Each structure stands twice: as structure tokens, then as C-alpha cells.
Amino acid sequence: MNKISLLKQFLPGLLPLFVFIIADEIWGTEVGMYVAIGFGISQLIIIYLKEKRLDSFVILDTLLITALGVISIILENDIFFKLKPALIGIIFCSILAISAFTKLDIMLAMSKRYMNNMSLNDMQLKAFKKSQKILFYIFFVHTLLVFYSAFYMSKEAWAFISGGLFYIIFGGYFMFEFLKNKIRSKQIEWFPLVDKEGKVIGKAPRHECHSNNTLLHPVVHLHVFNSKNELYLQKRPSWKDVQPDKWDTAVGGHISINETIENALKREADEELNLKTFNPVFITKYVWKSDVESELVFSHYSIIDKEINYNKKELSDGKFWKISEIKSNIGKNIFTPNFENEFELLLKLKLL
Numbered sequence: 001m002n003k004i005s006l007l008k009q010f011l012p013g014l015l016p017l018f019v020f021i022i023a024d025e026i027w028g029t030e031v032g033m034y035v036a037i038g039f040g041i042s043q044l045i046i047i048y049l050k051e052k053r054l055d056s057f058v059i060l061d062t063l064l065i066t067a068l069g070v071i072s073i074i075l076e077n078d079i080f081f082k083l084k085p086a087l088i089g090i091i092f093c094s095i096l097a098i099s100a101f102t103k104l105d106i107m108l109a110m111s112k113r114y115m116n117n118m119s120l121n122d123m124q125l126k127a128f129k130k131s132q133k134i135l136f137y138i139f140f141v142h143t144l145l146v147f148y149s150a151f152y153m154s155k156e157a158w159a160f161i162s163g164g165l166f167y168i169i170f171g172g173y174f175m176f177e178f179l180k181n182k183i184r185s186k187q188i189e190w191f192p193l194v195d196k197e198g199k200v201i202g203k204a205p206r207h208e209c210h211s212n213n214t215l216l217h218p219v220v221h222l223h224v225f226n227s228k229n230e231l232y233l234q235k236r237p238s239w240k241d242v243q244p245d246k247w248d249t250a251v252g253g254h255i256s257i258n259e260t261i262e263n264a265l266k267r268e269a270d271e272e273l274n275l276k277t278f279n280p281v282f283i284t285k286y287v288w289k290s291d292v293e294s295e296l297v298f299s300h301y302s303i304i305d306k307e308i309n310y311n312k313k314e315l316s317d318g319k320f321w322k323i324s325e326i327k328s329n330i331g332k333n334i335f336t337p338n339f340e341n342e343f344e345l346l347l348k349l350k351l352l
Helices: 003-027 029-051 056-075 084-101 106-114 122-152 155-187 261-273 323-329 337-348
Strands: 190-194 200-205 216-225 231-235 247-249 251-254 281-289 294-303 317-321
Touching (some): 122 155, 216 247, 216 261, 216 337, 247 251, 294 337
Parallel strands (some): 190 216, 216 294
Antiparallel strands (some): 216 251, 231 247
8 A cells, every 4th residue: 555545544534623623713612613523424424425434534533523522611621622633643653553563564454445455565565664654753743742732832833733734744745755756766777567478568666576476577688609519608796686696698688668679689788798790599488487586588599709708897707618518517506597497498499
């Protein structure tokens, strides 16, 4: 569930208080209470007619307005009514504290009606927990301010802190999150998501594609041979997300959004091996699935006899291997599992 869904849950129940503050300024506390109660009941009816459910937050808020309003009128002391938003704050601080800092996620359970049975992966759950912690601190500080204003500040100051300030704080927070996510989305590397035939069906960030093996994304491979029937391999650097420090296919890389297979192959060959001109021959395409990712591999080969100067910023090493040398090192944790699988495929197709 995103932050907008959280906002949808919290704010409707606070509207009766906001209505009371306005009505109180015009007609006084007693009339303001009746107006706020009437507004709360109207909210309940509208929500029920539209969504066929009773909103528990609006019910709680309206009941608190009624109870504390009656006490304030009987005792002729509006401090009880002034403490109403603070009591709401305590309730939500408690719910958010339990959800954010323990394994019992009450907020997640409450939010399911907004999610259309959509499940969250580990990364999304982590982000949701972080949002709950931030919201807890916002509610906690606002609740303290309401307590202080109820006892030590003017009625006008209490009205602003209890109503307007709450919306300003939330609006500022959500605007900050919106702008932050906008900036971050421009910095994220996005991969296309495809079906088994290669048709693009969506997109996902690089880090999600490398941590969720249900997200099938396309890659290109280029096997480089020389006339001696030796096979060039690259050594993956230690900083790679997947299979660091392993020997792998000569050229391998992801296809970017709106990029063709041919352009991706040329780009990757240039980036990794400084190859500007070569004649790629298509071999096959297949799905490679590991514990962390799923790739639709478009495999090619090319025969190149000139010296290859690999990019030292992209690779840690690169050299031609004899086929017999590769065979003798299969299964010794020297090569990537993907390469070993594709090497067997090359053998079956009699390309070696």
C-alpha cells in the first residue's frame, strides 16, 4: 500500500473535527458540536452508500466528538473537548508503533481493502514499514502539540494546531515524498519486462529484476570465437550484482527500454570489449532462471581473429580459452552457471 492509501484512511475521520473548528468560530461550542456530529453521520451514510461499509475511523471520531462535547457542556469546561484530537493521536500512535516496530502489522491488515488483494514483495514491505515509522513520528509530535495547545495556548492556536497544521504537515510530507520519488525515478535504471516470446509487457527497476525471479527481462549474449576454435570469456568484476569474480560469456548485457536486440548487442560489445564492427549470428533464445532473477536470453556468436582489448572499467579480465580447457573446468565454480548451461547448448548445436 502506498502513502496515498494511508492518507485516504486517516483524513476522512478527522474532517468532523475540522468542521467543528469552523462552526465553533461562527456559532459557538455547542452548535459547533452538533454541526460536527451531523457532518460525521453524513459521512458515514455517504461512505456506506458508495462502498457498502461502515468506516470505523469516522465512527470513532464522531463518537469522541459526541462524548467529549457532552462532557465539556455539562462541566462548562471545553478542555475535555480540546483533548479529543490528542486522544485520536494517541490511538493512532499506538497502532502505528505496533505496526512499525513489531511483527504485528495492524496497518497492513487494515489496508487490504485498498489493495485489491495485491501482495507486497519484501522490498515493498520494507518501504511500507519505513513509511509507518515516519507517520508514527508525525502523529507523535502532532499529538504532543495538541496536548500543549489545549492547556497553555489560546483557543485560536489550538484550533490551528488541531486542524490546519495537521493537514499542512501531512501535505508537506506527501509533497516531499512525491518530489523525492520523482527525482529517484529519473536516476533508476529501468528494464523492460517480457513474456517468453519477447513481447514487452511492462517495466521494472534494475534492483527489482535482480532480486525477484518472477520478473522476466531480456538480455543479449555474444560468444566470440577465433579461427583456432577458441572461445573468448570475460571475467566479471567483484562489484557485479550477480555472479561476481566468475568467468562468463564474452559479451552479456541487458536490453534497455525501447532498445532493439541488435542495438543492445552492438552497445554491449562496444562497452565491454571495445568491438566496433563484427558480424553477429543468431543462435537461439531461451529462459534462464536462477534464485535471484529470470532472463530471456538472445544468444549470438561471431568469429573474430583480431586482438580484443576489453574495457577494464567493465571487466576484471578477458582471454581466449581452449575448448578442452573449458571442459576440464566445468563444475568447479570457475564459470557462471548461465555460461555452463549455454556452453552445453553450444556443444549440442555442434558450434564447438
